Amino acid sequence: AQTVTQSQPEMSVQEAETVTLSCTYDTSESDYYLFWYKQPPSRQMILVIRQEAYKQQNATENRFSVNFQKAAKSFSLKISDSQLGDAAMYFCAYRSDNGAGSYQLTFGKGTKLSVIP
């Protein structure tokens, strides 16, 4: 079974600065997807960024980028120019195939990010 580990329960960053959230995972599969999800307080979870394991190029979405190290099974999220609205719980997730075109997510425990004005 796949496991996802987020070793930083809480992080803080000054507004406009850069912060990196860490994630490691364990899998025996060679092809898979990794995700970062954002869960603001009392609001629903939304997808921030996705990385396909077969792609060597790191994914980027505006101020969000990842550092994907497949051999090390590491998948960190970098947030540049942090904004107050970035304050949230961030979850790293691994997607596994459970057949018939269906997939399921395994989540880490999350990192609570605070943004200091």
Added chain:
Amino acid sequence: EAGVAQSPRYKIIEKRQSVAFWCNPISGHATLYWYQQILGQGPKLLIQFQNNGVVDDSQLPKDRFSAERLKGVDSTLKIQPAKLEDSAVYLCASSYVGLFTEQYFGPGTRLTVT
């Protein structure tokens, strides 16, 4: 497009009582998921439906939890009887079937068992 709808948003019950949660997925999404998110942890998949059928319910405590998805659209998740450790946020998510699909989450139902 409208998002995933869930109700109620909050529920407080006493242990040994029953409770039911409702989820309406995004129109056209064949796959529906129920997750349990205990405070301080990431969501854990309880059950996954594809249309009317169950794809995976390996982590559903079947002695007290049940779920159904009639007509392949709405779904209900029931707990009977509830225990203190069932206090959590119950998230519903939906997606299309396929390789490049994304799961869209509802706002969740926060359950407190006293």
